[in-house]
Each structure stands twice: as structure tokens, then as C-alpha cells.
Amino acid sequence: MGRPEWDEYFMKITNDVAERSTCIRRKVGAILVKDKRILSTGYNGAPSNLEHCEVKGCLRQQMNIPSGERAEICRGIHAEQNAIIQASVHGFTIKGATLFSTTQPCLICTKMIINAGIVRVVYEGSYPDELSLDMLQEAGIELLKRGSD
Numbered sequence: 001m002g003r004p005e006w007d008e009y010f011m012k013i014t015n016d017v018a019e020r021s022t023c024i025r026r027k028v029g030a031i032l033v034k035d036k037r038i039l040s041t042g043y044n045g046a047p048s049n050l051e052h053c054e055v056k057g058c059l060r061q062q063m064n065i066p067s068g069e070r071a072e073i074c075r076g077i078h079a080e081q082n083a084i085i086q087a088s089v090h091g092f093t094i095k096g097a098t099l100f101s102t103t104q105p106c107l108i109c110t111k112m113i114i115n116a117g118i119v120r121v122v123y124e125g126s127y128p129d130e131l132s133l134d135m136l137q138e139a140g141i142e143l144l145k146r147g148s149d
Contacts, residue, residue, distance in 0.1 A: 006036060007100075007122055011146055014100040015124075017041045022052035023076050025061060026103065030079035032087055032118070034097040040090065042082025046075045068128030071108055080109040084116055094118060104145070107132045114139045122146060 004012070010033055018029030022045035032039040046052050053059075053075055060074055071078075077085075080101055087094045095117030099105075104127040105113060113121060114135065120142040136143050 007144070007146065010038075010098075010100045011102075011122065011124065013038070013041075014102055017043050018079070018102045019043075021045055021079070022054050024053050024058040025067070028079040028101065028103045030083040030099060030101040032083050032092075032094050032097045032099055034094065039092045039094060039097060040083050040087040042077075042079045042084070042086055044076050044079045044082070047077055050075065066128075068106070071106055078106065078109050079103075080105050081112060084112055098122060103127050104129070105132055105136070107135070110135050113141065120144070 010031060014029045014031050016029070017031060018027045021027040021029065021043040026044070028044045030042045056075065063073065065073060080099060083099065084094065097118050098120040099113060099118050101121065101123045103125040104123045105121060106127060106129050110132040118141065121136060122144045124145070124147050133143070
């Protein structure tokens with residue numbers, strides 16, 4: 001077995017981060033990388049010091065909200081958002097970084113990615129949000145989908 005290339009290496013770590021997720025519907029992990037160094041990690045789940053959805057239940061599931069719609073109706077924070085927040089909390093600049101995610105970013109995360117100065121997004125699973133893909137392309141962010149759904 002050969003040595004993994006960088007994107008493969010970081011995506012493996014991203015999948016491990018996703019295992020910390022407390023979301024009932026979708027386990028997502030994200031990491032921010034710059035100069036081949038991990039700056040921060042994030043996974044989706046309720047904010048710190050709040051009950052996890054595993055305990056409290058899923059509001060989206062209870063309301064039958066389809067994936068990709070009404071993201072604001074959720075107790076959880078997305079993995080990409082948590083990675084950006086953690087970098088800020090710990091004082092790391094992420095301008096020029098690559099975001100690795102187990103799932104394509106949603107529109108809300110995409111807007112944060114653009115304004116944070118992230119220059120590249122590598123993801124595995126699709127997400128039903130074409131506008132996010134359009135905006136990432138319009139912003140000139142390199143986008144790479146790895147593997148299949």
C-alpha cells in the first residue's frame with residue numbers, strides 16, 4: 001500500500017472527525033488546512049453546553065423538513081461553521097486555506113467560506129443545494145468532489 005496523497009490523507013481525517021457528530025440525520029466532518037497543516041476541525045451538532053439532538057430529538061425530523069431546505073430550523077451548527085468558529089476562537093487565520101468536508105457545503109456555509117477567504121473546497125457527498133455550487137464557482141473557489149455518493 002502506497003503513501004496517500006495529501007487530499008486523500010486529509011479526507012480520511014475529515015471522515016474521522018465526522019464520527020464525533022451528534023446529528024441524528026447526517027454525520028458531517030470538516031477540517032481547515034493551510035500549508036499542509038490542520039488549523040481546525042468541526043463536526044455538526046448542537047452548540048456547546050446544549051443538549052445534543054441524540055438526547056433532545058431532531059426538530060427537522062419532527063417537522064418533516066427535507067434535506068437542503070430551511071437550514072435555520074435546526075439546533076445544530078454545521079461542521080464547516082464549527083471549523084471556521086474554532087479557528088477564530090483559537091486565533092488562526094484561515095484566509096487561503098482549503099476546507100475538507102464529508103458533504104458539499106450548504107448555501108449558508110458557502111457564504112461563510114467565501115467571506116472567510118477559503119480558496120479551495122474538497123468534499124465527498126452531495127447535498128441538494130445547486131445555488132451553493134454556483135456561488136462557490138462564481139467566487140472563484142476551487143471545488144473538488146472526491147469519490148461517489
